[in-house]
Amino acid sequence: MRHDLGQRLVQSQTQKLILSPQMRQYLRLLQLPLAQLKATVEQEIAENPVLEETPKEILEDGSPAPTTEETPERTSDTDELRFDETLRSLNQLDENFQNGAYEPEDLSLPETREVNRNKDYRESLVTQKESLFDYLLWQIGFLELSEIEHRIAEEIIGNLTDDGYLSLPLEEVAQICGVCMEEAEKVLRSVQSLDPAGVAARNLQEILLLQLERKGPEAELAKQIVKDHLPLLEKKQWNRIAKQLKVTPEEVQQTAKLIAHLDPKPGRTFHGEEPIAITPDASITRSEKDDGKFQIEIHDEELPEIRISPYYRRLLKNQKLDSTSRRFLKEKIQAAIDFVKALNQRKSTLQRITEEIVAVQPSFFEKGFSELRPLRLKDISQNLGIHESTVSRAIQGKYITTPQGTLPYKSFFSSKLETAEGGAESQKSMMEKIRELVRTEDSRHPRSDQEITQLLQKEGTKIARRTVAKYRDLLKILPSHLRMQK
Numbered sequence: 001m002r003h004d005l006g007q008r009l010v011q012s013q014t015q016k017l018i019l020s021p022q023m024r025q026y027l028r029l030l031q032l033p034l035a036q037l038k039a040t041v042e043q044e045i046a047e048n049p050v051l052e053e054t055p056k057e058i059l060e061d062g063s064p065a066p067t068t069e070e071t072p073e074r075t076s077d078t079d080e081l082r083f084d085e086t087l088r089s090l091n092q093l094d095e096n097f098q099n100g101a102y103e104p105e106d107l108s109l110p111e112t113r114e115v116n117r118n119k120d121y122r123e124s125l126v127t128q129k130e131s132l133f134d135y136l137l138w139q140i141g142f143l144e145l146s147e148i149e150h151r152i153a154e155e156i157i158g159n160l161t162d163d164g165y166l167s168l169p170l171e172e173v174a175q176i177c178g179v180c181m182e183e184a185e186k187v188l189r190s191v192q193s194l195d196p197a198g199v200a201a202r203n204l205q206e207i208l209l210l211q212l213e214r215k216g217p218e219a220e221l222a223k224q225i226v227k228d229h230l231p232l233l234e235k236k237q238w239n240r241i242a243k244q245l246k247v248t249p250e251e252v253q254q255t256a257k258l259i260a261h262l263d264p265k266p267g268r269t270f271h272g273e274e275p276i277a278i279t280p281d282a283s284i285t286r287s288e289k290d291d292g293k294f295q296i297e298i299h300d301e302e303l304p305e306i307r308i309s310p311y312y313r314r315l316l317k318n319q320k321l322d323s324t325s326r327r328f329l330k331e332k333i334q335a336a337i338d339f340v341k342a343l344n345q346r347k348s349t350l351q352r353i354t355e356e357i358v359a360v361q362p363s364f365f366e367k368g369f370s371e372l373r374p375l376r377l378k379d380i381s382q383n384l385g386i387h388e389s390t391v392s393r394a395i396q397g398k399y400i401t402t403p404q405g406t407l408p409y410k411s412f413f414s415s416k417l418e419t420a421e422g423g424a425e426s427q428k429s430m431m432e433k434i435r436e437l438v439r440t441e442d443s444r445h446p447r448s449d450q451e452i453t454q455l456l457q458k459e460g461t462k463i464a465r466r467t468v469a470k471y472r473d474l475l476k477i478l479p480s481h482l483r484m485q486k
Contacts, residue, residue: 026342030349031393034279037346038302044339045304050312050329051336054305132164132199132270133157139194145187152177152187156200164199164267165207196266204264205230211262221247222255233259236482281409282354283401284365294365296354298347308336349386349394356380357412364412365403372429375413430461431471438477446483 032040045051136157145153155177159168166188174184191200197214198207208226212219225233229241233256238249245252280299287295315321316329360379363371381388395409414428434452441447447455449472453465477483 022338022342025338026345027390027393029342029346030390031396033397033399034281034299034302038304041303041306041343045306048332048336048339050309050332051306051339052309054307132160132162132267135270136160136191136194136199140191143190145190148177148179149183149187149190152179152184153191156188156191160200160267162267162270163265164196164201166200166202170202196263196269198263198266207264207266208259208262211266212259215258219258221245221251222258225252225255226259234482236484278399278406280401280406281350281398284354284358284403286365286403294358294362296351296358298351298354300347303343306336306340308333346394349390350398352384353380353391353394353409354400356383357409361412368404369428369432372412372414372432377413430456430463431475433459434468434471435475435477438472438483441483443483443485446480448480 029037029040045053137154140150140153140157143153152173155173156166159166159173161167170184170188171181173188174181177184188200192198192210194200197211201207201210205226209223212223212226215222224245225241229244232241236256238252238256242249242252279302282299283297284294285297287293312329312333316326316333321329357375357380358365360373360375361371363373377388377391380391384391395413398409399406400409411428433456437447437452437455449465449469452472453463453468456463456468472479
């Protein structure tokens with residue numbers, strides 16, 4: 001069989017979505033939270049020589065001081081954001097220079113914001129804490145361990161979960177370290193003697209027993225219950241436990257309270273403590289003047305105030321500048337203009353999205369999650385005429401300060417449930433109502449999922465019992481028979 005391996009021209013038609021560099025720049029900045037955006041702006045200033053931070057010197061009368069490179073007359077120049085006009089001026093400048101018809105054009109750009117602008121918004125910083133591994137490693141330094149025992153201890157603490165459980169079978173630890181099980185068990189007991197109590201246990205029962213051993217003789221009944229009757233304890237079957245241990249139900253119930261105060265996850269005080277900074281991108285406050293309406297403020301006070309350098313703008317108009325340098329300056333100025341435009345588009349998009357949230361959720365800002373209305377990304381995108389993915393990018397990882405606290409943007413979005421009147425209620429407000437019904441129930445006669453369903457239906461919400469059960473599980477609320485206290 002003959003194969004033709006020659007070159008041929010083949011014409012095909014395909015569809016591709018090609019984003020312009022300006023659009024990619026905008027989408028990149030849009031998804032950045034404020035803290036990361038500040039770092040990005042500072043990096044752009046460092047990499048683009050024509051971009052500079054606006055001087056913040058203030059005169060005695062409170063007005064911005066003119067720089068040595070700019071005279072006060074420049075404050076009336078073309079607005080920073082008139083990009084198309086500025087680019088046309090750059091192109092015309094280049095043509096005039098090449099044709100010998102050079103006429104100086106004023107390309108100066110004023111400051112983008114007032115210099116003396118102070119905003120009040122909250123920033124929450126969580127500092128880094130010592131890890132569980134480092135804490136345990138420090139403690140084993142005080143134990144009298146041989147070199148091989150020290151290695152076994154390091155292997156054990158290196159295989160702990162964030163909650164403090166030993167995730168690797170002890171047989172594997174012994175095999176890795178080349179020791180027998182007896183020696184591995186001995187070192188494990190040494191590690192389990194460290195703080196926090198219960199660390200390096202292999203299951204819940206062992207964690208509870210390790211913690212009870214430190215409570216002395218008064219915890220003997222508790223140790224018996226955990227060791228032999230843990231399944232009955234989980235179901236609160238006090239009478240059966242009392243009968244088997246030959247004690248009173250009241251003693252069992254009192255002991256159960258002691259067990260309930262033990263920590264089933266001794267390592268959790270250490271995990272999840274990586275340094276994070278939650279900086280709200282926006283805030284919503286109630287106006288004291290305008291009939292109590294909600295005011296929106298997009299925070300950008302921490303961002304450097306940037307502009308196109310006057311020096312490079314004047315340099316571009318120099319007739320003696322060679323073509324290579326002129327082309328380089330034009331590219332850098334256009335990149336700077338695109339960056340400033342993307343910054344302002346980001347702020348505008350976030351402002352419009354926040355306005356939509358306020359328009360849909362006014363009751364939430366007054367009363368909390370029980371009044372949260374259903375809202376989807378699709379609803380916002382349709383109202384603003386932008387794509388859903390753009391809305392998703394805009395709210396990703398961002399927080400907003402509200403009268404109800406500082407919350408992630410995504411907390412305002414929730415699917416809807418129909419009401420008997422034909423309206424809609426959000427999933428989150430429904431979960432809040434279920435939580436409240438459980439909180440206010442009689443602990444001796446807790447409400448079943450069916451009873452909760454009926455109460456909600458009386459209020460006009462169409463909801464099935466299985467949906468109530470699902471929401472209850474999401475809220476980590478036990479079934480009614482496990483919530484009952486006799």
